[in-house]
Amino acid sequence: MNDEQSPAPGGPASVPPGPGPMQRFRRIGVIVALVILVAFVGADLLGGLGAGLLDRLRGASLAPPEAVAQVQESRDPDALADLRRRFPRDPVVRLLSAYAAQDRAEAKEHLRAALQEKRTLRTRFPDGKLEAMLRSILASMLLVEGEDAEARAVIRPSCGAPLAGIADKAGLEAGWVDAACRG
Numbered sequence: 001m002n003d004e005q006s007p008a009p010g011g012p013a014s015v016p017p018g019p020g021p022m023q024r025f026r027r028i029g030v031i032v033a034l035v036i037l038v039a040f041v042g043a044d045l046l047g048g049l050g051a052g053l054l055d056r057l058r059g060a061s062l063a064p065p066e067a068v069a070q071v072q073e074s075r076d077p078d079a080l081a082d083l084r085r086r087f088p089r090d091p092v093v094r095l096l097s098a099y100a101a102q103d104r105a106e107a108k109e110h111l112r113a114a115l116q117e118k119r120t121l122r123t124r125f126p127d128g129k130l131e132a133m134l135r136s137i138l139a140s141m142l143l144v145e146g147e148d149a150e151a152r153a154v155i156r157p158s159c160g161a162p163l164a165g166i167a168d169k170a171g172l173e174a175g176w177v178d179a180a181c182r183g
Helices: 019-047 049-058 065-074 078-085 091-100 104-113 118-124 129-144 148-158 174-182
Strands: none
Touching: 065 078, 065 091, 078 091, 091 104, 091 129, 104 118, 104 129, 129 148, 148 174
């Protein structure tokens, strides 16, 4: 060893500096970021149990089917309001709320809120029939109000197989639906 590398006799030994506070925080930050990434991306990819965890984290869980059925049977406005409070992002609860609404403006608000839940509609109702029903009812209401262009814009995303047999139940004429879907 040369003199530059060896410690002086009786002097302190050369010790490499330890990690500073910023490096410790960086490591913690990277770990937290990885945990969040795995929780959200992994849950979306896994589905099932992972999707349930993701829904709970987002607060977007769906109302239990038995609770929805009970409200449908009883038509209790307080029970429906409670479901809406506990499951504000459930499109089925919003649909029931639209049916129970006191006026058209309130009904349209509920239908639009349900349609805003695009991820839930896509992942939990992948056949597209619930979305087609929501769109058909809203389009029908818009037509009654003379809002033809907006009604066409509302119905277009559901054109195709999901709309078959649903639009007519919402009071939409087949010819109007065909014209709206063509352009």
